[in-house]
Amino acid sequence: MSNKTLTTAGGQPVPENQHSVTAGPRGPILISDTHLIEKLAHFNRERIPERVVHAKGAGAYGVLKITKDMSAYTLAKVFSEVGKETPLFLRFSTVAGEKGSADTERDPRGFAIKFYTEDGIWDVVGNNTPVFFERDPSKFPDFIHSQKRDPVTGYKNPVRMWDYWSQAPEALHQMTILFSDRGIPDGYRFMDGFGSHTFSFWNRKGERYWVKFHFKSKQGIKTLSPEKASELAGSDPDYATRDLFEAIERKEFPEWRFCVQIMPETDAEKYKVNPFDLTKVWSHKDYPLIEVGTLKLNRNPKNYFAEVEQAAFSPSNLVPGIGASPDKMLQGRLFAYPDAQRYRLGGNYQLIPVNRPRNSVNNYQRDGVRFDENGNYDNYEPNHFGGPVQDENAKEPPLRISGDADRYNSHLGNDDYSQAGDLYRLLTADARERLTSVIAGTMRTVPEDIVKKNLSHFSKCDPEYGKKIADKLGIKV
Incomplete structure (x- = not known):
């Protein structure tokens, strides 16, 4: 089986991939070794920025x-x-x-x-x-x-x-x-x-x-x-x-x-x-x-x-x-x-x-780093050259909204505890023990004043919920 020829990103054949170009057998390396420069430059850029969340x-x-x-x-x-x-x-x-x-x-x-x-x-x-x-x-x-x-x-x-x-x-x-x-x-x-x-x-x-x-x-x-x-x-x-x-x-x-x-x-x-x-x-x-x-x-x-x-x-x-x-x-x-x-x-x-997308994409976005031919028609709309036009069949019906524009406090009149308590009560007794043990385990190094604030929240979900965590931490609520 014959091997393919190694090339640069530009498609040029690479004559040597094991040794850099140096001035004499002991160096230094010459910047004219374009294959080396390309390898190092690409290596430095192999990692795109990691997702802030959902990274792995x-x-x-x-x-x-x-x-x-x-x-x-x-x-x-x-x-x-x-x-x-x-x-x-x-x-x-x-x-x-x-x-x-x-x-x-x-x-x-x-x-x-x-x-x-x-x-x-x-x-x-x-x-x-x-x-x-x-x-x-x-x-x-x-x-x-x-x-x-x-x-x-x-x-x-x-x-x-x-x-x-x-x-x-x-x-x-x-x-x-x-x-x-x-x-x-x-x-x-x-x-x-x-x-x-x-x-x-x-x-x-x-x-x-x-x-x-x-x-x-x-x-x-x-x-x-x-x-x-x-x-x-x-x-x-x-x-x-x-x-x-x-x-x-x-x-x-x-x-x-x-x-x-x-x-x-x-x-x-x-x-x-x-x-x-x-x-x-x-x-x-x-x-x-x-x-x-x-x-x-x-x-x-x-x-x-x-x-x-x-x-x-x-x-x-x-x-x-x-x-x-x-x-x-x-x-x-x-x-x-x-x-x-x-x-x-x-x-x-x-x-x-x-x-x-698997369907045809037609828009007026141009340039930037591209992976296609960058469009073959004028990049503005409306035009007289047969470019893509809007489709009113895709229109969404009106959304009914009302109210004054303001910064509303979502805690006021909102119950943050009942659904968490309902979920807690759905768990088996063994599952409740595991749940409260895990929470208590993560709180052991946390200052007591912060722990007590959290315990008050758990107790509002269900009194047993807060008490079990408190008991496992040796804290009286």
Whole structure:
């Protein structure tokens, strides 16, 4: 088998790849060794900026198959007929850790899906939890800073986390999930996924519905004990990444049931909780899960960097028939996510193959670092040269809003405790013991005044919840 000729990035043959050009056998090296300069310069730039969150991940390709007629709710082509199949790429991730962190850390897991639809990219950028720590995007950078490394010492400090949470009771619902057994999934195949936010559907009549997306694992739910997770962090830090890749290689293709909750638009005005609050769930009794399809992963990426690392998701990637909602966190992410991708991958990141739509793309964006021919028509609109024009059929119906523009305190009149307490009471007695033991364990180095503030929040969720943590810390409340 003959070898291919090694070339530079410009395609020129490389005459020597083992020794640099030097002035004499002992040097020094000459800058005229252009192959050496190119190798070093490219090496210095091999790492694109790490994601601020969701830095470490794994991904695979698959397909969504629709099993229920949804035309009454949405005109989105992805739902246009029973049996319809849409290709997709799904990236799983941990959230707070860096790219080299262990897969088995206690952390939410990202569950981001890129659907390659006939009308362009539709991204569902969610987690393995139906809620989140915050409901207002202005708090997101502060929350993440509290979870990251101490800027003085360079290591993670639980005091910072619990100090923040002592003043953020809206996080209690997500915290209860995080510190429960489900806080450490046994790999990515054995967990559910959620769009988490409230989105909207609209149909051909212009009627709007609010919707939540759920992905229920057909493999079942499996979790790791803290002891097993700690062991794997040392012996196999890429445990979840490896498990997903090898399962697909064995043709054990993981699947999820795709379900939705549907709320008529006018129900939002009278529902018992704010349906656009990311710290809250909708009762399944009020809005039952409707199974609409099956999601299957069936192909591994060929190149981790090109496909998993450069995969770029944004909830702003929405297609006709699927829209946003007044969810404040979602509204913030509509800007923040594509902005982060432009910083990380460049302004033309959606030309990278894994991010590129499968349908035709026609716009007036030009220049920057390109991966295509940069367009072959004038870059302004309107014009008289047959350039792309708007399509009024993609128009979203009006969104009914009212109220004065102001900075509203979301804690006033809002109940941050009941749903966390409901979740606590759903747990078995053994699961409550594990939950409270994990929380107490993370608080042992935290100053008592901060601990007591947090205990008061847990007690408001359920008196037993706070008391069990206090007893395990030896603190009288």
